[in-house]
Amino acid sequence: MNPLQTALENEHAAVYGYGVLAVRLAGAQRDAARNAFDTHRARRDILIGLIEEQGDEPVAAAPAYALPFPVATAADASRLAAHLEERLGASYADVVQASSGDTRRTGLEWLTDAAVRAVRWRGTSVAFPGLPERG
Amino acid sequence: MPLVLTRRMVFTLSGVTLAGACASPKASGGSPDSPARAARSDAARDRALAAEADLLARYDAALALPAVAADSALTAKLTAIRAEHASHAAAIRDGYQAGATPAPTGTPSSPAPSSSTNSPATPSGATTAPPDAKSALAALIKAEQDAADARTADILAADGGTAMLLASVAASESGHAALLLGGAA
Numbered sequence: 336m337n338p339l340q341t342a343l344e345n346e347h348a349a350v351y352g353y354g355v356l357a358v359r360l361a362g363a364q365r366d367a368a369r370n371a372f373d374t375h376r377a378r379r380d381i382l383i384g385l386i387e388e389q390g391d392e393p394v395a396a397a398p399a400y401a402l403p404f405p406v407a408t409a410a411d412a413s414r415l416a417a418h419l420e421e422r423l424g425a426s427y428a429d430v431v432q433a434s435s436g437d438t439r440r441t442g443l444e445w446l447t448d449a450a451v452r453a454v455r456w457r458g459t460s461v462a463f464p465g466l467p468e469r470g
Numbered sequence: 471m472p473l474v475l476t477r478r479m480v481f482t483l484s485g486v487t488l489a490g491a492c493a494s495p496k497a498s499g500g501s502p503d504s505p506a507r508a509a510r511s512d513a514a515r516d517r518a519l520a521a522e523a524d525l526l527a528r529y530d531a532a533l534a535l536p537a538v539a540a541d542s543a544l545t546a547k548l549t550a551i552r553a554e555h556a557s558h559a560a561a562i563r564d565g566y567q568a569g570a571t572p573a574p575t576g577t578p579s580s581p582a583p584s585s586s587t588n589s590p591a592t593p594s595g596a597t598t599a600p601p602d603a604k605s606a607l608a609a610l611i612k613a614e615q616d617a618a619d620a621r622t623a624d625i626l627a628a629d630g631g632t633a634m635l636l637a638s639v640a641a642s643e644s645g646h647a648a649l650l651l652g653g654a655a
Contacts, residue, residue: 424641428634428637428638429634431625431630431633431634431637432630432631432633432634433630435626436626439625439626439633440622440626442637443622443625443626443637443640443641446637446638446641447618447637447640447641447644449641450641450642450644450645451641451644451645451648453645454645454646454648454649455648458649459550459649460550460551460554460642460645460646460649461554461642461645462553462554462557462558462561462642463557463561463638463639463642464638464641464642464645465634465637465638465641466634466635466638469561469638
């Protein structure tokens with residue numbers, strides 16, 4: 336599958352996920368979730384444009400997405416946000432690998448952004464963001 | 471529709487194993503460092519290894535500072551990040567014979583000369599007194615971000631596997647800077 340399409344599917348899921356989790360947060364964390372929601376919505380739209388430029392049909396958003404665990408508390412919300420960013424990081428690592436030029440640059444920037452957001456939600460770093468097989 | 475899986479998603483979530491659901495054909499070719507390709511001299515990997523050696527030396531120097539050693543939480547944080555840099559270096563070196571670059575195992579025990587090959591930015595400790603924990607931290611944040619930024623050209627020029635590995639390393643370093651900077655999500 337075109338890595339941009341996979342990234343788009345994950346951006347759709349992230350927009351949905353942040354919409355769900357933001358309501359469990361307060362203060363600066365809620366602001367961060369709203370910022371992330373806006374960012375991912377914008378990236379979704381950019382990806383749709385890139386995929387259309389390639390002559391492909393962008394994958395559509397699902398009406399709803401199964402959450403990997405119930406989001407009842409602020410801690411759950413942070414955990415889900417970190418999870419969404421980790422997934423996106425993996426998508427963008429694939430984009431970096433499979434593309435070149437401006438698309439690769441975009442993949443690098445968004446992989447980095449996902450890694451930074453995941454660190455902030457998790458409170459810890461990882462050695463290989465986007466490469467979960469390196470654990 | 472469930473959350474989307476990529477070929478490398480191996481997260482296991484609340485009992486639901488999502489791994490292996492859609493292994494794509496390129497999965498087996500996705501190893502970032504195919505030894506056959508990486509065995510040749512590779513300036514991008516040499517530069518990345520030099521940068522990791524520099525960062526390792528910087529963390530060793532910071533950890534040796536009395537002000538840092540006195541702070542167990544900070545010591546734990548810096549030690550964890552240092553270990554991630556060691557993992558970076560090992561992954562970059564994996565299957566690859568480093569070129570003319572000097573072996574990146576610097577002087578782990580000597581705190582003073584963290585000014586190494588390609589780091590004109592922070593001549594830490596050269597002439598001044600040992601910094602306090604706060605300024606040591608600020609220097610590490612800058613060094614992490616500089617290291618991440620310095621990889622961009624090599625990532626754009628490299629083959630796909632090397633680019634993916636170096637991009638992950640750079641993203642990790644930006645994450646380190648964010649972690650050290652602290653603050654809300």
